[in-house]
Amino acid sequence: MRLSQYFLPVLKQTPAEAQIASHRLMLRAGMIRQASAGIYSWLPLGLRVLSKIEQIVREEQNRAGAQELLMPTIQPADLWRESGRYDDYGKEMLRIQDRHERDMLYGPTNEELITDIFRHSVRSYRDLPRNLYHIQWKFRDEVRPRFGIMRGREFLMKDNYSFDLDYAGARHSYNKMFVAYLRTFERMGLKAIPMAADSGPIGGDMSHEFIILAETGESEVYCHADYLGFEALAEDPDYDNDLQPVVDRWTSLYAATDEKHDPARFEAEVPADRRIATRGIEVGHIFYFGTKYSQPMGATVTGADGGEVPVEMGSYGIGVSRLVGGTIEASHDDAGIVWPEPVAPFKVGLVNLKPGDAACDGICADLYAKLGGAGVEVLYDDTEERAGAKFATMDLIGLPWQVIVGPRGAKDGKVELKNRRSGDRDELGLDAALQRLI
RNA sequence: CGGAGUGUAGCUCAGCCUGGUAGAGCACUGUCUUCGGGAGGCAGGGGCCGCAGGUUCAAAUCCUGCCACUCCGACCA
Numbered sequence: 001m002r003l004s005q006y007f008l009p010v011l012k013q014t015p016a017e018a019q020i021a022s023h024r025l026m027l028r029a030g031m032i033r034q035a036s037a038g039i040y041s042w043l044p045l046g047l048r049v050l051s052k053i054e055q056i057v058r059e060e061q062n063r064a065g066a067q068e069l070l071m072p073t074i075q076p077a078d079l080w081r082e083s084g085r086y087d088d089y090g091k092e093m094l095r096i097q098d099r100h101e102r103d104m105l106y107g108p109t110n111e112e113l114i115t116d117i118f119r120h121s122v123r124s125y126r127d128l129p130r131n132l133y134h135i136q137w138k139f140r141d142e143v144r145p146r147f148g149i150m151r152g153r154e155f156l157m158k159d160n161y162s163f164d165l166d167y168a169g170a171r172h173s174y175n176k177m178f179v180a181y182l183r184t185f186e187r188m189g190l191k192a193i194p195m196a197a198d199s200g201p202i203g204g205d206m207s208h209e210f211i212i213l214a215e216t217g218e219s220e221v222y223c224h225a226d227y228l229g230f231e232a233l234a235e236d237p238d239y240d241n242d243l244q245p246v247v248d249r250w251t252s253l254y255a256a257t258d259e260k261h262d263p264a265r266f267e268a269e270v271p272a273d274r275r276i277a278t279r280g281i282e283v284g285h286i287f288y289f290g291t292k293y294s295q296p297m298g299a300t301v302t303g304a305d306g307g308e309v310p311v312e313m314g315s316y317g318i319g320v321s322r323l324v325g326g327t328i329e330a331s332h333d334d335a336g337i338v339w340p341e342p343v344a345p346f347k348v349g350l351v352n353l354k355p356g357d358a359a360c361d362g363i364c365a366d367l368y369a370k371l372g373g374a375g376v377e378v379l380y381d382d383t384e385e386r387a388g389a390k391f392a393t394m395d396l397i398g399l400p401w402q403v404i405v406g407p408r409g410a411k412d413g414k415v416e417l418k419n420r421r422s423g424d425r426d427e428l429g430l431d432a433a434l435q436r437l438i
Numbered sequence: 439c440g441g442a443g444u445g446u447a448g449c450u451c452a453g454c455c456u457g458g459u460a461g462a463g464c465a466c467u468g469u470c471u472u473c474g475g476g477a478g479g480c481a482g483g484g485g486c487c488g489c490a491g492g493u494u495c496a497a498a499u500c501c502u503g504c505c506a507c508u509c510c511g512a513c514c515a
Binding site (some may be wrong): 009011012013014015016017019034035036090091108109114138140142143144146151155157159209218219282283285317318319320322323353354385386387388389390391392393395404406407408409416424 | 439444448449450451464473474475476477506507508509510511512513514515
């Protein structure tokens with residue numbers, strides 16, 4: 001992509017409403033634009049990141065055996081009356097009427113709808129287990145939206161729902177998602193710690209929140225510092241195996257959000273120098289809730305003995321749009337965003353310091369074509385801006401690599417390769433630079 | 439929903455107290471100089487001063503109502 005043709009409205013000054021780093025940087029980097037309180041448009045650069053995160057989530061869901069479908073944003077109120085949540089949900093739910101004055105709502109979550117789909121289609125225990133997900137926009141009319149997309153009213157969420165015949169099966173489904181979440185966040189370059197959590201209005205009695213530690217997080221969290229050193233998971237976890245040992249390991253040490261925090265236990269179980277008490281960003285939340293919805297909504301299957309059994313369910317959410325902000329909170333510096341490579345909007349920023357100079361133009365065109373041909377995503381700054389402004393923009397939008405092509409090096413066929421995270425710079429020939437980037 | 443604020447150019451803000459021709463910096467357009475870490479000169483364009491009512495000869499400025507947005511709290515992926 002040529003920067004001269006790219007819609008990238010970067011801001012030199014910080015908009016007044018932004019309080020935290022991720023919100024400031026997303027506005028300044030031209031990733032989002034507020035439409036209304038807690039409701040944002042995603043501009044091209046922001047959408048690229050959102051899509052990358054979405055794709056990683058999708059791949060890991062598929063790998064763990066979940067199947068993607070897509071449910072609507074608008075749901076009929078009647079389904080929610082069946083589960084009893086139409087009245088329970090309160091003003092957070094956006095209620096609307098269609099032209100026939102039928103009560104509808106913009107979905108804040110999808111348990112009712114998925115249960116409805118399931119009960120109409122599945123009759124036998126032989127069809128279990130099932131795990132279905134979608135990645136869809138949700139709306140929750142928060143009392144106080146804030147922090148940009150971190151607590152928006154409209155947000156993109158991956159939510160999935162597991163259906164099992166019995167507790168043992170449900171437990172395995174829960175464990176699969178537990179492991180899939182560890183892997184998902186790890187792939188994005190994030191350290192997310194599973195913590196014991198309240199299950200809230202969704203109900204149920206087994207629940208973990210996946211938390212990124214960050215001072216600007218919204219909830220207070222307490223955990224054992226050793227979690228930060230836990231090594232990566234196996235490349236390809238075998239989801240058919242018993243996953244309990246992995247889950248046990250990741251729940252072996254103290255970790256709790258404030259609502260489940262027990263100060264006495266914390267002090268008893270965690271040595272003083274290993275105690276972390278900080279704030280965190282919830283990026284995922286998993287629940288087991290048994291027959292809470294299947295019972296009232298009549299989602300049953302015929303068991304092996306011929307009797308009707310309500311299915312055991314769980315639900316699992318990842319805040320896809322929140323992860324964009326969460327990643328920035330976890331990875332930025334004074335100059336701007338520092339994207340982990342897997343979610344970076346482009347891998348390389350190619351900076352032509354002197355468009356119009358034959359040597360610079362030639363080298364840039366060559367690199368741009370070769371990198372593009374190799375499938376490397378490149379943002380090519382071919383604008384007439386001054387060098388300082390170009391560097392500032394590149395640092396702000398935080399691409400992992402910058403290739404700087406200026407007349408000084410160009411006449412010897414050399415370019416400068418800069419790593420955004422480390423700040424290391426190397427002067428290299430073209431082939432060497434290509435080798436490092438492909 | 440309680441409390442506190444803010445709405446003036448694309449962005450950051452001044453002007454409001456004490457009513458009298460709409461301002462600055464950045465951004466934008468043209469041009470010249472400069473050109474390896476957010477350059478400088480000259481010349482320009484851009485405003486329903488949140489909306490509606492009221493007071494007044496006269497309202498961005500004073501009064502009333504409404505709307506929007508932000509912050510603190512209670513609530514939450």
